[in-house]
Amino acid sequence: MNTKYIDLVEQTFDFPQEEFKTENNKLFWHGINLMELTAKYGAPLKFTYLPKISENIIKAKGWFQNSIAKHNYKGKYFYSYCTKSSHFKHVLNEALKNDIHIETSSAFDIDIINNLKKEGKIKDNTFIICNGFKRDQYIKNIGGLINSGHQNCIPIIDNFEELPLLQKETSRPFKVGIRIASEEEPKFEFYTSRLGIGYKNIVSFYEREIANNEQVDLKMLHFFINTGIKDNAYYWNELMKCLNVYINLKKVCSSLDSLNIGGGFPIKNSLAFDYDYEYMIDEIINQIKQACDEAEVEVPNIFTEFGSFTVGESGAAIYEVLYQKKQNDRERWNMINSSFITTLPDSWAINKRFVMLPINKWNRQYERVLLGGLTCDSDDYYNSEQHINGIYLPVYEKDNPLYIGFFNTGAYQESIGGFGGLQHCLIPHPKHLIIDRDEDGNLTSRVFKEQQKSSELLSILGYGEVSENKIESEKLVKEAVL
Template sequence: MNTKYIDLIDQTYFFPTEEFKLEDKTLHFHDIDLMELVEQYGSPLKFTYLPKISDNIQRAQRWFNDAFAKADYKAKYHYCYCTKSSHFKHVLDTALTNDIHLETSSAFDIDIIKSLKAEGKIKDDTYIISNGFKREKYIDNIADLINSGHKNCIPIIDNYEELDLLTNATYKQFKVGIRIASEEEPKFEFYTSRLGIGYKNILSFYKNQIQENKQVSLKMLHFFINTGIRDNAYYWNELHKCLKVYISLKKICPSLDSLNIGGGFPIKNSLAFEFDYEYMINEIVNQIKQVCDEADVDVPHIFTEFGSFTVGESGGAIYKVLYQKQQNDREKWNMINSSFITTLPDSWAISKRFIMLALNRWNEEYERVLLGGLTCDSDDYYNSEQNVNAIYLPKYHKDKPLYIGFFNTGAYQETIGGYGGIQHCLIPAPKHILIDRDENGAIQTRVFKEQQSSEQMLDILGY
């Protein structure tokens, strides 16, 4: 009978994959022996595999460049990293080695930009796309960047007052973009995004506030929908509505030359994940070109703002199963040595699912379980995989430690979880290590942050 955990994985998924394989009876991630990491650094453990960041950036750049060549698309592609996905310095330093630009969303983001400029990591011609609702400090920081000579700082206008605030805060000429308030999917909780300006109002906004303004030129139209880039009628319909606005503006605004299609590329949340990135990019490029050719206007430069796609697949978390609780005749709870609420907040806040695999004991029998965290909160659990609606792991045995890994967790989890701050039930943030490769491809690891201590927490709490 096929009752072993390895049999289950083989029957359920195409395994091994480009990221995962089994070697010496333990799970390897990008050829990294994860049990060796546990032996060296312990658990719970967070890790970031830095080469995956560059890999995904370069893949997207290649796909867009190939699509431009196929379509004879006479413009440029610019890859922007959406910093709110992960603000950590090791992420930005790695991403910026790949000829990219940055998208910001708040005032303190600009302080990061200034720090990176001081280190020579970005130049005055690096595009800084500033999104979000802009309060006084954000406006002032953007103005400081423009006044310092950063010619490619482009604030994206989110509401009718921002342009006046920006022109009052800076004495130089500058470029802006306008964000479209896209309509959401019919099943969504609201009809129109709170971000940006409505489709029908953009043309009049340009005529009233920008067209005759000697200090400001419109460079970019910004388009993004909450559900991301998907091959469905809703996405293509919203894209075409955006292109109609672009063409109407372009005919009266020569300085408009760029279309920002935002982010939203999905990342792998299951070993059964399928998404044809190349097809989607080819189709987006072709549709933009077709609409522009029919209207006899030049095609725009295309900007993207990939956040999760950039950094998500670089991250992972490792836990140990501490104990098993048989709560009734059907439910077995495997208790981990950390908390899902504190370390994988998306798993309970928005029911997000990640790739989850055992690290060891693949050749032993499996069982169906629920996973529970350490907090005294009923929401601190993980109960299903993306495509099988259940969790199966090697059978618990108190004398045979079982380790499990959650993968592609690199976007948002640390910032949403309040990294370095107070966690629910005072569960400490786990040790975080960085994994890189040297020029010869050899794996290098180092500790980014040790596990949070009680002294650090008590200091925050004022004790």
């Protein structure tokens, strides 16, 4: 009878997979021996595998170029990364190796852009697409970037008042885009996105505010829907409505030459994940070309803003199962040595699923369990109620620790969880590693951030003297040990 954990996985999924395999009953991810990593750095542990960022960018650029060639599409493709998915410098540095462009969403984003420009990571011809609702400092920072001579800074107009505000802060001519306020999927509590300008108002807005404005040229029409790029009637219907706006706008605006279809490519959330990226890209290019050809207008350059797709699959977290609590005859709670609310907040806030697999003990029998975090919050758990399928893991053994990994966690979790700040119940943020490969393809690793200390949290909370005493105490203890 096949009752080992590896039997369960191999009978349920196509396994091994591109990034996952096992050796000696231990899990490898992108060739990384995760038990060796855990033995060296401990758990809980979060880490970023940088090569996956470049890999996904290169894949997407290749898919678009193949489709453009196939359909004899005359426009160009521009890959943009939306920084809100992960603002970390190591992420931006890796992404920018691949000749990409940047989408921003707030004032401080522009400070990051200026920092990267000083280091030569962002060039003057890099497109900086400024999205979001803009006021005060964001407007000023965008104006400063335009005034510095960055001609490819394109603020995306979100409402009727933004254009005059931008003009007051700029002394040069500049390009803009307009965001469409797309209609939401029927399941939403509201009908239209709060972002952008309504379909019916865009052409009249252009003619009223931009057509005869010597300071401003309309460069881009921006389209994005919350549900992302999916092969369903809702997405294709919204795309066609967007194309109708583009065509009508292009007929009265010769400077318009780009269509931004936003982001929304999904990433792998289970071993059964199945999404045909190439088909979706090919069909998008095909529909844009057909619509423009029928209307006898030039096809636009295509921009995308991939955030989760860029960085999501580069992240992972490892936890140790500390203890198993049998609360009744059926439920076994495996308690991890961290918190889901603080380290994987999307699992708690929006019931997001991640790939979850044990790191060791693949040759042991398995059992159905619930996973619990360390905080005293009743919502600090990860289980089948929230995540559709039951959780099965190798049987818990007190004297033989079980380690579990959550994969493809690289987008949003650190920023939503408040990296480096206060955590729920003062559970410290785990140690964070950066994993890369050298020129010979060998793995390298370095500690980006150590696990939070109590002195850091106390300092944030205003216990300054206590924090300083704690640091001094830790120093004296270390000296005494040495």
